[in-house]
Amino acid sequence: METKAPRGTYDILPPDSAAWHYLEGVLRSTAELYGYQEIRTPMFEHTELFERGVGTSTDVVSKEMYTFFDRSKRSLTLRPENTASCARAFIEHRVYSGMLPVKWYYIGPMFRYDRPQTGRFRQFNQFGVEVFGSRSPYLDAEVIILLVDILSNLGLMEYELHLNSVGCPKCREVYREKLIEHITPVKDSLCEDCNQRYLINPLRVLDCKQASCHQVIEGYPTLAANLCDSCQQHYSQVQSILESNGVDFTHDDNLVRGLDYYTNTAFEIHIPGIGAQSAVGGGGRYDGLVEECGGPATPGVGFAMGLERLLLALNLLNLQQTGKNGLDVFVITAGDQFEELSFQVVQELRTAGIKAAKDHNGRALKAQMKYADRLGAALAIIIGEDEVKSGQLTLRNMGTGEQQSLAAVDAIDRIKEMLV
Ligand code: HAM
Numbered sequence: 001m002e003t004k005a006p007r008g009t010y011d012i013l014p015p016d017s018a019a020w021h022y023l024e025g026v027l028r029s030t031a032e033l034y035g036y037q038e039i040r041t042p043m044f045e046h047t048e049l050f051e052r053g054v055g056t057s058t059d060v061v062s063k064e065m066y067t068f069f070d071r072s073k074r075s076l077t078l079r080p081e082n083t084a085s086c087a088r089a090f091i092e093h094r095v096y097s098g099m100l101p102v103k104w105y106y107i108g109p110m111f112r113y114d115r116p117q118t119g120r121f122r123q124f125n126q127f128g129v130e131v132f133g134s135r136s137p138y139l140d141a142e143v144i145i146l147l148v149d150i151l152s153n154l155g156l157m158e159y160e161l162h163l164n165s166v167g168c169p170k171c172r173e174v175y176r177e178k179l180i181e182h183i184t185p186v187k188d189s190l191c192e193d194c195n196q197r198y199l200i201n202p203l204r205v206l207d208c209k210q211a212s213c214h215q216v217i218e219g220y221p222t223l224a225a226n227l228c229d230s231c232q233q234h235y236s237q238v239q240s241i242l243e244s245n246g247v248d249f250t251h252d253d254n255l256v257r258g259l260d261y262y263t264n265t266a267f268e269i270h271i272p273g274i275g276a277q278s279a280v281g282g283g284g285r286y287d288g289l290v291e292e293c294g295g296p297a298t299p300g301v302g303f304a305m306g307l308e309r310l311l312l313a314l315n316l317l318n319l320q321q322t323g324k325n326g327l328d329v330f331v332i333t334a335g336d337q338f339e340e341l342s343f344q345v346v347q348e349l350r351t352a353g354i355k356a357a358k359d360h361n362g363r364a365l366k367a368q369m370k371y372a373d374r375l376g377a378a379l380a381i382i383i384g385e386d387e388v389k390s391g392q393l394t395l396r397n398m399g400t401g402e403q404q405s406l407a408a409v410d411a412i413d414r415i416k417e418m419l420v
Pocket of ligand 1: 080081082083112114119120121122124125126128129130259279280281282283284285286301302303304305306307308309
């Protein structure tokens with residue numbers, strides 16, 4: 001039997017799971033500070049949702065989806081991202097008929113059949129926020145400020161924020177034609193991917209990873225110079241709100257994002273030094289998505305960040321605060337006849353809210369001590385002949401090795417004092 005997890009997936013074992021709890025805690029508390037509430041959507045959706053929402057010409061939909069037929073021959077897809085699912089939930093539950101905007105956040109696994117490498121997995125975790133129901137440039141700025149705030153709450157101060165506007169369908173259509181006109185004469189010098197897709201999606205040539213494609217299209221017309229008045233105004237407002245809130249960013253003419261739903265603001269945040277996959281987050285405005293998915297025209301804006309990449313950055317900078325992970329008390333049983341008593345003591349400690357455990361494999365005293373250490377116990381209590389006779393427990397500080405005795409009747413209160 002195959003005992004390896006599928007390629008591009010991995011297990012999170014203790015004690016590493018503590019780092020995830022820490023990270024998720026910072027993400028949740030920062031999002032809630034900004035008034036965002038959690039939404040949970042299914043891991044899989046009807047395939048059509050992503051085809052319509054994300055777009056059939058994108059790499060995510062055309063190459064990377066885990067699509068399967070269920071036993072009733074429905075085409076379903078493991079979600080490659082969560083913005084389309086949020087739009088679907090917004091429509092399904094008629095959230096649009098309530099007070100808008102709504103501000104949601106989510107944390108959970110996404111699935112993409114991509115080539116695994118450092119920072120890139122086939123099952124990976126995203127934290128994201130989505131705001132439905134307002135066109136205000138203050139919300140574009142708010143989600144970006146939230147993203148930056150998360151990084152700073154994690155202690156990640158070295159990042160690069162790239163910003164662009166991809167315009168609205170009207171000005172982008174005019175721009176598309178201009179770009180195709182610029183690319184057509186040099187199309188044969190582009191990489192194979194760009195050569196194939198420049199007529200369908202010429203904007204993707206702008207963010208091609210091949211440096212040669214950038215040389216070939218040098219002097220290309222930029223999106224920023226071709227925005228209509230209203231898109232231009234929106235973009236200027238977003239930039240000036242960010243500036244007046246002290247957010248550093250770089251306008252990036254090459255930033256177009258890989259998903260079709262974006263309109264106006266688009267952004268990406270990179271942490272240099274974590275490898276080729278340096279984008280820890282990306283997002284933007286998507287004013288046409290809800291309508292595209294069958295709902296009433298409703299603007300939206302949001303972003304998602306990759307948790308694996310954030311942990312990679314935290315690890316590299318040694319910033320990971322795993323928090324308290326181990327046990328409070330390990331109960332050592334000195335003699336088989338005290339098994340039942342020590343089991344009861346463990347239960348009493350747990351009832352009092354103290355994290356406690358004991359040995360169940362008949363280990364000798366020394367080996368129990370080693371096991372307690374392995375489990376990260378702060379304290380150990382020894383229960384044996386002497387303790388039962390005297391009504392005094394022996395308490396050992398696992399960090400310093402100091403031992404003291406305390407009356408069994410006061411034990412819980414004293415342990416609680418020692419743990420704070
Ligand atoms: P995305 O840029 O495709 O956007 O993904 C967002 C983040 O997820 C990336 O910046 C990266 O950190 C992480 N990520 C993506 N693919 C992988 C992978 N294969 N392995 C590890 N991490 C990965 C979206 O998904 C949009 N839904 C974001 C959004 C929300 N836009 C508006 N609202």
